[in-house]
Amino acid sequence: MSELPLRSQLAVALGRTAARMSRLAGRGDGSVIGGKIGLKLDPELLTRLARDRKLVLVSATNGKTTTTRLITSAMTPLGEVATNAFGANMPTGHVSALAAAREARYGVLECDEKYVPMVLKETGANVVALMNLSRDQMDRAAEIWLLAGKWRKALEAADTHVIANCDDPLVTWGASTAKSVTWVAAGQHWREDSWCCPECGGPLDREGANWACRECSFARPKPDWILHGQRVTAPGGRTFELSELQLPGRANRSNAVIALAVVAQFGVQPEVGLPLLGEVKSVAGRYTTVEFQGRQIRLLLSKNPAGWLEAFDVLEPAPGPVALSINAQGPDGRDTSWLWDVDYRILRGRPVWATGERRLDLAARLEAADVDFTVVDDIEQAVLAVPPGKLDVIANYTAFQNIRTRYGRVV
Amino acid sequence: MSVSSDSIKIVWIYPDLLSTYGDQGNCIVLERRAARRGISTRTVHVRSDESVPVDGDIYLLGGGEDRPQILAAQRLRADGGLHKAAEFGAAIFAVCAGYQLLGSEFGGEEGQPVPGIGLLDIRSGRGEKRAVGEIVGDVAPELNVPRITGFENHQGVTHLGPGVKPLAKTVVGVGNGDGFEGAYRDHILGTYMHGPALVRNPGLADLLLRWAVGHEIQPIDDSWAGRLREERLKAVAS
Numbered sequence: 001m002s003e004l005p006l007r008s009q010l011a012v013a014l015g016r017t018a019a020r021m022s023r024l025a026g027r028g029d030g031s032v033i034g035g036k037i038g039l040k041l042d043p044e045l046l047t048r049l050a051r052d053r054k055l056v057l058v059s060a061t062n063g064k065t066t067t068t069r070l071i072t073s074a075m076t077p078l079g080e081v082a083t084n085a086f087g088a089n090m091p092t093g094h095v096s097a098l099a100a101a102r103e104a105r106y107g108v109l110e111c112d113e114k115y116v117p118m119v120l121k122e123t124g125a126n127v128v129a130l131m132n133l134s135r136d137q138m139d140r141a142a143e144i145w146l147l148a149g150k151w152r153k154a155l156e157a158a159d160t161h162v163i164a165n166c167d168d169p170l171v172t173w174g175a176s177t178a179k180s181v182t183w184v185a186a187g188q189h190w191r192e193d194s195w196c197c198p199e200c201g202g203p204l205d206r207e208g209a210n211w212a213c214r215e216c217s218f219a220r221p222k223p224d225w226i227l228h229g230q231r232v233t234a235p236g237g238r239t240f241e242l243s244e245l246q247l248p249g250r251a252n253r254s255n256a257v258i259a260l261a262v263v264a265q266f267g268v269q270p271e272v273g274l275p276l277l278g279e280v281k282s283v284a285g286r287y288t289t290v291e292f293q294g295r296q297i298r299l300l301l302s303k304n305p306a307g308w309l310e311a312f313d314v315l316e317p318a319p320g321p322v323a324l325s326i327n328a329q330g331p332d333g334r335d336t337s338w339l340w341d342v343d344y345r346i347l348r349g350r351p352v353w354a355t356g357e358r359r360l361d362l363a364a365r366l367e368a369a370d371v372d373f374t375v376v377d378d379i380e381q382a383v384l385a386v387p388p389g390k391l392d393v394i395a396n397y398t399a400f401q402n403i404r405t406r407y408g409r410v411v
Numbered sequence: 412m413s414v415s416s417d418s419i420k421i422v423w424i425y426p427d428l429l430s431t432y433g434d435q436g437n438c439i440v441l442e443r444r445a446a447r448r449g450i451s452t453r454t455v456h457v458r459s460d461e462s463v464p465v466d467g468d469i470y471l472l473g474g475g476e477d478r479p480q481i482l483a484a485q486r487l488r489a490d491g492g493l494h495k496a497a498e499f500g501a502a503i504f505a506v507c508a509g510y511q512l513l514g515s516e517f518g519g520e521e522g523q524p525v526p527g528i529g530l531l532d533i534r535s536g537r538g539e540k541r542a543v544g545e546i547v548g549d550v551a552p553e554l555n556v557p558r559i560t561g562f563e564n565h566q567g568v569t570h571l572g573p574g575v576k577p578l579a580k581t582v583v584g585v586g587n588g589d590g591f592e593g594a595y596r597d598h599i600l601g602t603y604m605h606g607p608a609l610v611r612n613p614g615l616a617d618l619l620l621r622w623a624v625g626h627e628i629q630p631i632d633d634s635w636a637g638r639l640r641e642e643r644l645k646a647v648a649s
Contacts, residue, residue, distance in 0.1 A: 135431055143431075143476040146520075195427030195458065201482040203427070203460040214460070334544070335562040337606030340436030360639040364610055367635050368439050 008048050011041035012099040019096060031084065035092030038099060046091050049098035050123035053082070055107040056262055057123070059116050060131035060171075061144070062307045063255045064089060066247065066283045067131065068110040070259035073280050074273035075106055078266060082107035087284055090115055091122070106266070113147050117154030128155070128178075129163040129262050131186065131254070133170045134193045134306040135341065137333025148174035148198060163261045165254070166221050169211055173198035173218070182235075184261045185209060185223035186254040189313075190306035192341065227257040232270070234260070240270045244278035247287055251310035285400070287314075290407040294388030297407060301400045303332070305341035311394045318349045322392050323382040325356035325399035332397045336361040344369040353382035356399045379403050417450040419623045422467035424493065425459045428483045429509050432564075434473030436607020437504065440616050441469060448628045450620065459483065463492030468623040469502045472509025474605045477520035480508040487512070487528050497530055502598040502622040504615075506608055510593065510601030511535040511567055518567065531601060532574030533594050541566045545647045546604055548579030548592040556614040558582070559592075560643045561604025569594070569603075578602055583647045598622045611640050 004012065019034030038045050058068045065087045072083045082101035084093045089110040098107060111119050113133070120128060130151065133144045151174035155162060164175035166183040170193065175181055188194070194211075197204050202215030212219035226233040230253070232240045240260075242253050256277050263273045282288040289298045302311040315322060328334050336358050344366055352373040354362040359375050366373045376382050379402075383391060395403055423430075423438050438454055445452045457463055459482065463470075470493060475483060487493050497503060503513070511517035514533035519525040522537040546563045550556040559579055568588040571577060578593030578600060579586070586592025586603050593602035600619075602608055609616040613636050620628055 145476050145478055192426075192430070196479065196482070201478065203458065335432075335564065335606070337433035337436070337562060340433030340439070340607040340610070360635070360642050364635045364639050365436075368436075368443060368610075 004048055008042045008045055011038040011045050012049075012102075014038070014041060015096065015099060031086060031088040031096035032090075032092050034099070035088070035095035038095045039092060046095050046098070046119070046122045049095060050107070050125070053098075053105055053107050054266065055109060055123050055125040056127045056129060057109050057111045057116060057119060057125045058129045058131075059111045059113050061113065061134045061136050061304065062310070063131055063251060064110045066252065066280075066286065067129065067255040067258055068108050069280055069283045070247075070255055070277050071129070071262050072108045074259055074263040074268055074276045075108065075266065076276060077268060077272060078106055080104040080106070084110055085284070091119060094119060094123070114150075117150050120154050120158050120160065124158075125160055127161050127163060127262055127265050129258055130171050130175050131165045131258055132168045132188065132190075132306065133174070134190050134304065135338065136304045137335070137338070144170060144193060145198060151175065152177045161265060163258060163265065165258065166223050167209060169194045169204060169218075169220070170198050172221065176221070181221075182225070182261050182265070183221045183223045184225040184227075184258055186225075186227050186257050187250060189250065190309050192305070225257055225261045227253055232257050232260060234264070234270055238270070240274060242274070244274055246278055246281045247283070249310055249314035251313065285404045288404075292383060292407055295383055295386060295391050296389065297383060297391050297393055299400065299403060299407075300392060300394045301397070302394050303396050305338055308342040308394070312346050315392050316390050319351065320390060320392060321351040321353070321386045322347060322394065323353040323355065323379060323386075324362055325379055325393065325395040325403060326354075326358045326362050327356050327396060327399040327402075328358045328361075329398045332399070339365040344371050347371045351386065353385065355379055355382055356395065379406065417448075417624045419445060419450060419452050419468040419620075420464075420466060421452055421454040422464060422470045422496075423454065423456045424463065424470055424472045424487070424509070425483050426456050426473070427458045428479035429473040429475040431474045431476065431508075431606075433606035434471070434506065437471050437473075437506075437609045437616075440607070440609040440613070441471075441619065444613065444616050444631065445620055447631045448620070450624060450628075459486050463487070463490050463496070465492050465495040465499065467496055467501055469504065469619050470496060472503070472505035472512070474507035474509060476508075480512055480517070481519055481525050483508075484512040484517075484525065484527055488526075493528070494530065497599060500598060502619045503530070503600065504609075504619055505599075505601040507563075507565055507567075507603055507605040510603065511569065513599065513601050514569070530599055531594055531596060532572035533569050533601070534572070535567045535569040538566050538568040538588055542585035542588075542603075544584060545643065546584030546586060546592060547582040547644065547647055548584075548586065549582060550579045550614075551576055551595075554578075554595070554618060556612070556618050558644070559602075559604065559608075559615065560611045560640055560647075561602070561608045562606065563603045564605055565603055567603070610636065611643060
């Protein structure tokens, strides 16, 4: 590691102290405040901390935190890896992650979609992994067509290798200005945001996994890696089973194949990476099962319509009970309109509980989907109302954090 | 007249371009509220590469990003189906980007003026600040619809010409930017309440249904929508 200038060393030290104090005060893991103070003292701290390391940026609407974790796990054969494991995915979080692992030669950084251009410029990251783009909380998130356009500009100017999901037309468009790209057919289940060609606005025709614009030449590139069900075909045609993966559902199989493609870029072969992916069992509380009075409560985080589709994919089979909790605080998005983009009819025939600060929005939505439901004031009432056994809980961001705090922060 | 003989066609315009945020909620609400009155419905989703049928009773236009909004306006103008339907007296309900494009002009991605489709005498441009938050308005009394509640998320400023009236007087929020929210003429109605605006405003949904069937419809039990309305109105009052 190259030596940091004195001012930067001071910035790192003070940032760490602030982070420690924040943790002691019980205000989270301190990575945001630590990074904030560090950057205030040395605005170029991120660039300095990134120097001489091999860095990966991971961005998408969904699956950023999980994929970051999977890549980090699969990179362990290379040595120490710096990472922002707790989802602090803006430059303040990146500074904290890199400052906390000064000797690490590698880093895997989850990056908020909007910050990809800036963080790429500041860090000169070697690899950028881009997975999916879909409608998110629009009162705080950017419009995705605009966002993909910004990725294009940033990648055009950068000297970085991109790993991108070519099953998502908007991601493909966003990535296709990069000088070198590994295309991964990682799947796309939410298609409501990709009916039109990102290049010209014409209709996209789909046939099987392929897609192509009817009016211009924009089409799905030939994939280098292909996910089919439980199996992955690597470049050169070798096939691997994903059976060791512990995280459930097809979304995590998508995340896993992206992770394999990323680590292959650093020389970690799939046969080495796969068992390491299998060591990840839960990610920042997601997919965790907690025991409470004879109930096994599994916590699933879903923040937007595409995320709900993936949560439904891993539910216990009907008539397994489900509790849903919806808030609309800042991090959740203050607008609940997106509930109407989720097809809740899949919950018919199960006992369903609705809670959270916006349980009435949920009630109106479930009623319109002809789902039988019970509205309860808090999650505890739902938990105690189901007989001992399994309960799946799907919650959006702050609702999820509340439940996690209530039933123990298992990471 | 016999209510059970009513049958209406709902046309959702360009879900591939104008459906960013729960817009299908308006379709679902209309279908359900019609069914509970014994009105049978047929819903057609018209994608932007298809022609717009002229025989619909209620047309819905949702919200969209700048580029899709421009594309939708170009295609609707070239298609002409919505204009014919409007001449035939069909009801049109448009939210946010859909509302703006019904006018003579709206702001594109760089704020440049883009021609609209000219069904409403309104002209929109880009404001200085994005309006994001709850919106409440008192509806023009002749429409006989209770106070509206919704969520707005736009940077538009809309000027109303003499050919339209404001939908509501803004109580909370920004709306058109001049103390009023939305606009209407005949059976064409636009609003800045985005996404599934009819969920919290069953009165507005019933107005569209009355226009479509041409007579009064009986009241129905609205307990969940009613509780949601009450909660939202209380949340912005405090």
